[in-house]
Amino acid sequence: MIDQKTLAYINLYGILGALENLCELVPEAGELLTNKKPLTIGFDVKGGPAASITFYNGRCKMTDGCGKCDVKLPFGSPEKFNGLIDGTTTPIPSKGYLHIGFLLKSFTALTDLLSKYLQPSEEDLKDPDFFNISTTLTLYVVGVALAQVANQDEIGKFSASNTPDGSVMLDIKGGPAVELVIKNHHFICLKKRPEKYRASMTFVDVETANALFNGTINALAALGVGKVEMHGMSNMLDNVNRILDRVSLYLA
Amino acid sequence: MSKAKEKTEYPCYTTTKSDEWYARAAEVIPAGVYGHLGPAEGQFIPVNRWPRFSDRAKGSYFWDVDGNRYIDYMCAYGPNVLGYGDPDVDAAAIKQIELGNCTTSPNKIMVECAELLVDTVASADWAFFCKNGNDATQGAILTARAHTHRKKLIFFKGFYHGVSPTVQKIDYPGVTPEDVANNLYTAWDDIEGFKRIVEENKGEIAALIAQPYDHGNFYDNKFPAEGFWQEVRKICTENEILIIVDDVRTGFRLDLAGSDHYFGFEADLICFCKALANGYNMSAFCGKEFLKGAASGLSYTGSYWMSAVPFAACIACINKMKEINAPALFKELGTEFTEGLKAAAAENGFDLVVSGAPSLFYLRIANDDSLMIHQDWIAECVNRGLFLASHHNHFINASLTHDDIKESIAIAEDAFRATRKLHPEIG
Numbered sequence: 001m002i003d004q005k006t007l008a009y010i011n012l013y014g015i016l017g018a019l020e021n022l023c024e025l026v027p028e029a030g031e032l033l034t035n036k037k038p039l040t041i042g043f044d045v046k047g048g049p050a051a052s053i054t055f056y057n058g059r060c061k062m063t064d065g066c067g068k069c070d071v072k073l074p075f076g077s078p079e080k081f082n083g084l085i086d087g088t089t090t091p092i093p094s095k096g097y098l099h100i101g102f103l104l105k106s107f108t109a110l111t112d113l114l115s116k117y118l119q120p121s122e123e124d125l126k127d128p129d130f131f132n133i134s135t136t137l138t139l140y141v142v143g144v145a146l147a148q149v150a151n152q153d154e155i156g157k158f159s160a161s162n163t164p165d166g167s168v169m170l171d172i173k174g175g176p177a178v179e180l181v182i183k184n185h186h187f188i189c190l191k192k193r194p195e196k197y198r199a200s201m202t203f204v205d206v207e208t209a210n211a212l213f214n215g216t217i218n219a220l221a222a223l224g225v226g227k228v229e230m231h232g233m234s235n236m237l238d239n240v241n242r243i244l245d246r247v248s249l250y251l252a
Numbered sequence: 253m254s255k256a257k258e259k260t261e262y263p264c265y266t267t268t269k270s271d272e273w274y275a276r277a278a279e280v281i282p283a284g285v286y287g288h289l290g291p292a293e294g295q296f297i298p299v300n301r302w303p304r305f306s307d308r309a310k311g312s313y314f315w316d317v318d319g320n321r322y323i324d325y326m327c328a329y330g331p332n333v334l335g336y337g338d339p340d341v342d343a344a345a346i347k348q349i350e351l352g353n354c355t356t357s358p359n360k361i362m363v364e365c366a367e368l369l370v371d372t373v374a375s376a377d378w379a380f381f382c383k384n385g386n387d388a389t390q391g392a393i394l395t396a397r398a399h400t401h402r403k404k405l406i407f408f409k410g411f412y413h414g415v416s417p418t419v420q421k422i423d424y425p426g427v428t429p430e431d432v433a434n435n436l437y438t439a440w441d442d443i444e445g446f447k448r449i450v451e452e453n454k455g456e457i458a459a460l461i462a463q464p465y466d467h468g469n470f471y472d473n474k475f476p477a478e479g480f481w482q483e484v485r486k487i488c489t490e491n492e493i494l495i496i497v498d499d500v501r502t503g504f505r506l507d508l509a510g511s512d513h514y515f516g517f518e519a520d521l522i523c524f525c526k527a528l529a530n531g532y533n534m535s536a537f538c539g540k541e542f543l544k545g546a547a548s549g550l551s552y553t554g555s556y557w558m559s560a561v562p563f564a565a566c567i568a569c570i571n572k573m574k575e576i577n578a579p580a581l582f583k584e585l586g587t588e589f590t591e592g593l594k595a596a597a598a599e600n601g602f603d604l605v606v607s608g609a610p611s612l613f614y615l616r617i618a619n620d621d622s623l624m625i626h627q628d629w630i631a632e633c634v635n636r637g638l639f640l641a642s643h644h645n646h647f648i649n650a651s652l653t654h655d656d657i658k659e660s661i662a663i664a665e666d667a668f669r670a671t672r673k674l675h676p677e678i679g
Contacts, residue, residue, distance in 0.1 A: 159423040166621070198622040220292035224274065224284040226299055232622040234295055234643055235470040242423040 002250060006156070008048040008078035009148040010250050011085040014141045015114070016043070016053065016062070021140050021191065022114050023059050025133045029113055030058035032106050039102055041073065042066025042095075048078040055106070071096030071103065135206040136176040142213050143170060143178030143189040145247045146240065150187035153250075156243050160185045163239040166198035170240075172209045173202055180240065199232035201240065215248030259659075262636035262666045265320040270304040273317055277304075288329055288644075295643045297627045301635040309336035311651040314639075322639040323660050325589075327647035330501055330526030334572055335651025341530045341568045348564035359560035365567055369538055372570055374509040375497075375518045376538030380547050382557045385500035385525035386414030388535040389461065391552055392521040393418060395539065396459035396494045399546035404453055406460040406493070408440040410468035413461055413498050440466040441476055443483050450491055459494040459521075460484065464502055464511035465608070469643045470623075472616060473608030481517040494520040494543075500535070503527055504573055505582050505611040505647070526647075527573075532565035573650075579611065582648040585657065586610030589648075592661040600668035601678045602629070614645040619678060628674050632667035 022029045038056035043049075044066050052066045066072055072095040075081035083089025093100065116124065117134045118141060125131050149156035150163075163182050171177035177193035201219075203209035208227040211217040219241045222228040230237050274291075278284040285304060287293055296302035303316030312335060315321050327333065334341060352359055366379040380391055397403060405418075413419040417431035436453060438445040450457065464481075466474040488495050497519035499511045504527040507514035512522060520543060525535035533556070539547060572578075587610040597604035602625075603618040617626035623642065630642040638660050640646060672678055 155423050155429075158421070162421075218283070220286075220290075221278070221283045224291040224299060225278055229298060231297060231627065232624045233470070234297075234623070239423075245425065246423075 003153050004078040004082060005048050006149060006152040007250055008045050008081045009152050010145040011082055012043055012045070012049045012051055013062070013148060014144040015085055015118070016051075016111075017144055018114060018118070018137050018141050019053060019060050019110055020062060021137055022110065022117065025136065026113065026117070029110055032109050032113075033060065034058045036102070036106065039071070039099060040069040041071045041103070041107065042069030043073050043075070043081065045075045045078055045081040048075075048081060055102075060110075069095070071099045131206065132175065135172065135209060138213055139170065139172060139176050139178060139209060140189075140191045142244075142247055142251070143180065143191065145251060146170075146243050147180060147187035147189040149246050149250065150182075150185075150243050153246060156246055157185075159239040159242040160187060163187075163236055164198075164233065166233065166236065167194050167196065168233075168236050168240055169194050169197040169200040169202075171200065171202050172206055173204050175206060182236070197232070199234070199236040199240075200230065201237055202229040202231075203227070204229065212244070213248065213251070215245075215252065219244065259662055260666060262663050264301075264632075264635045265303075265316075265318065265637065267300060267303055267316065267318055267320070269317040270302075271300065274304045295627070295641065297631060297642065301631045303634075311335040311337070312649055312653070312656050320637060322634070322637050323656055323663075324639045325646040325648070325660070326639055326641055326644075327649050328531065329644070330647050331529075331531045332647070332649050333504065333527040333578070334530045334569060335649050336531070338530050338569075338572070338651070340572050341532070341565050344564040344568035345532060345561050348561045351560070353561045354556060354559045358558040359563070361560050361563045361567070362558055365563040368567055368570055369524075369536060372508055372574070373522065373524075373538050374513040375520075375522055375540065376510070377541040378544050378547065379536045379538045380552075381563075382535050382537075382552075383533055383554060384414075384535055385498075385523065386416055386419075387554070387557075388500065388523035388525055388537040389413045389419060389496070389498055390416045391547070391550065392496045392523050392537045392539070393459065393461065394550050394552060395521060395537070395543055395547045396496060398549060399543055400458040400492065400494065402456055402458040403434045404436055404457045405434060406436045406438060406446070406449060406457060406462075408462050408466065409437050410440060410466060410471070411461075411463065412468070414500075419461075441474060441480055443480060446484060447487060450487055450493065454491065457491070457493045459496050460488060461496040461498060463498050464506070464515055467501060467608055467612060467614065467645050472605055473612075473614040473645060475608075476515065481512075481515045485517045496521045496523065498523050500525045501645070502609070502612060504570075505579060506609055507579055508570075508573060528569065529562050529566040530569045532562040532569075534559075534562035534566060576650060578650055581650055582611030583609070585652050586613050586648045588654070589613075589652075589657045589660060590615075592657065593664055596661055596665040596668060600665065600672060602668055602671075608645050611648045612645045613648075615640065619675075625671065625675055625678070629667055629671040632670045633664055636663045636667055638663040638667070 040052050040054040042052040050066050052069045053062050073091040074094045117137050120134045150160040168180040179190040179194035181188045274284050291299045305317045306314045307317050369379040370376050417427050420427045422432050438449045497512045502511045503524040512519040521539045523537045590606040590613045605616045605618050608614040627642045
C-alpha cells in the first residue's frame with residue numbers, strides 16, 4: 001500500500017530534486033536555463049513537503065521551504081501534488097503569474113528531459129553515455145526516495161527505528177555512489193561517495209542496480225550470485241534493504 | 253607435540269565446485285539457498301570464500317563439494333550437539349527405521365520420549381511434539397492464547413522466535429500489519445519498560461515470549477541482570493501473563509533441565525528443537541500441568557510430527573547428553589576455545605570481544621565500529637577451514653576435541669595475520 005504523503009516527499013525531493021543533477025550531467029538541460037534571470041519556484045504541499053528550486057545560470061538548486069520564491073505553486077493535498085508528477089494535475093500559481101512562460105516552457109522541457117533519463121527507452125539505453133547518466137540519476141532518485149520512505153512511510157519508519165546510527169554507502173562499481181546518513185533513526189541522502197561509512201552495498205554493474213531499483217531482482221538472490229556485495233554493519237543493510245523493497249513500490 | 257600445534261600456515265581453499273552447484277541451485281531454488289544456511293542470511297562476505305554445499309560430515313567436521321574440510325562451530329546452527337553421525341544416536345534411529353517410522357498409529361516410543369522430556373526438563377509436565385523450532389513457538393503461543401483468551405504478546409527487542417507471520421516483523425516481506433497487530437515490544441533487561449507495557453495493556457496480554465538471554469544477531473550477547481527473570485516472573489504471575497521460554501537455540505547447551513532452570517525461574521511453556529535429537533527432525537514444546545487442557549484442544553498437527561525415528565534419536569541423544577554431562581563439557585570446550593581465540597587476537601593487535609555462554613559464544617572484533625574487520629577475519633578463517641559466523645552466536649558440540657581446538661586457534665591466528673595485511677591501520 002502506497003502512502004500519498006510519502007509519495008509527495010519522494011516526488012518533490014527525489015524526482016524534482018534530481019533536476020539539480022540533470023543540469024550538471026546533461027548539457028542540454030543546462031542550455032535550457034542559460035541567458036535567463038534567476039528564478040525560484042516554490043512547491044507548497046498542504047499536509048506534505050514544501051521546497052523551492054532556484055534556476056540560475058544553467059544550474060538549479062533545491063532548498064527547503066518556499067518563503068522566498070518568485071513563483072509559488074500551492075497544492076491542496078499530497079495527492080494533488082503527486083498529480084503534477086504523473087501529469088494529471090495542472091498547477092495554478094498563487095504568486096508569480098508573470099513567470100508562467102518559464103513554467104510552461106523551460107520548466108516543462110526540463111522535467112520532460114528528466115523523464116527521458118528516469119524512464120528511458122531501450123533505444124536510448126544503447127548509448128553508453130546516456131546509460132551512465134540515466135543510472136546515476138536513478139541511483140540519486142532511489143537514494144533520496146529511500147530516505148523519504150524511512151522518514152515518512154509507516155512501515156519504513158519501523159525499519160528505520162531498527163537501524164543504528166552511521167553512514168551507509170550505496171554504490172555502483174566504478175560508478176556513482178550515495179551516502180545515507182542515519183541519526184536517531186532519521187535518514188538523509190547525500191549524493192556523493194562517503195569518505196567513511198559503517199556499511200556498504202555495492203552493485204557490481206549498472207544492470208544489476210537498475211534491476212534492483214525496479215524490483216525485477218531481489219537483493220538477497222543477487223548477493224548469492226555475486227551481483228551485489230555487502231560489507232560492514234549487516235543490521236544497517238538489512239533494514240536498508242527492507243526500505244529499498246518499499247522504494248520500488250513507490251517508484252513503480 | 254601434535255602436528256596441528258606445529259602448523260602455522262593454512263592455505264586458502266578454492267570453492268569452484270561450490271560456485272558451480274550454486275549456479276545450478278539459483279536456477280531452480282529461490283535465492284539458491286534461502287534462509288540461514290544461505291549466503292545472504294548466512295552473511296557470506298564475500299560469497300566466494302564460503303562453501304555453499306557440503307558433501308559429507310562426521311563429528312566436528314564437514315567437507316564441502318570441493319573436498320575442503322571445515323572444523324564446524326556452527327553445528328548446522330545448533331542441531332549437531334553430539335557430533336555429526338553420532339554412533340549411539342544413529343544406531344537408535346536405524347533400529348527404529350526397521351520397526352517403523354511414519355505410521356498410522358504413532359509408535360509407542362513417542363510416549364517414552366515424552367516421559368524422558370518430562371523427567372529431564374524442570375518445568376515440563378507434558379510434551380507436545382512437532383518438527384521445527386517455529387512449530388514449537390507457534391504451538392506455545394496458541395496454547396497461551398487458548399488458555400488466557402487474550403490476544404497480545406510481549407517480545408523483547410532483538411528477538412527471533414521463528415518464521416510464522418505472528419513472530420516476524422511488520423517490515424518483513426509478506427507480513428501484513430494485521431499479522432503483528434497484537435505484538436508489544438520492549439527492551440531486553442529493562443524491568444521498568446516491562447512493567448510499563450504490562451500496565452498499559454492490563455488484562456490483554458496472553459504471554460511474554462523470550463529467549464533466556466539476549467542472543468540476538470549482530471551485537472554482543474547479553475545475560476540478564478541479577479534478579480531480572482525473578483522480577484519478570486513475579487509481574488507475569490500477578491497479571492496472569494504466561495511466560496514462554498524459547499529454548500530452541502539454547503536448550504540443553506546451558507542446562508539439561510532447561511534454560512529457565514539455569515537462570516532460576518520457572519517457565520509456563522518452554523520450546524525445544526535444535527539439540528533434541530542430534531539432527532533428526534523434531535521439536536517440542538513442554539508445559540505446566542494447568543496448560544495441558546489448552547494444548548489438548550489445539551487444532552495443531554502435521555504429517556510427520558509423530559514420526560518415530562526422531563523420537564528414538566531424541567531418547568538416545570538426551571540420555572547421552574546426561575551421561576557425559578553435556579552442558580559442563582560444552583562450557584569447558586567453549587571456554588578453552590574462546591580464551592585461546594582472545595589470546596591469539598591480542599597477540600596480533602585485535603580486540604576480540606567474546607560474549608554469551610561459552611557453549612554458545614558470540615564473537616566481535618571491536619577494532620572498528622563497522623564489523624568490516626571482523627567480517628574480513630571470519631572470511632579468512634572460513635576460507636582456511638575454520639567455520640565461524642560473523643553475525644550469529646556459535647555452537648559447541650560434544651565430539652569437539654582438544655586437538656580440534658588447538659588446530660582451530662592455529663587457523664584463527666593465521667587468519668589474524670592475513671587480516672592485518674588487509675588492514676594496515678591496525679598497526
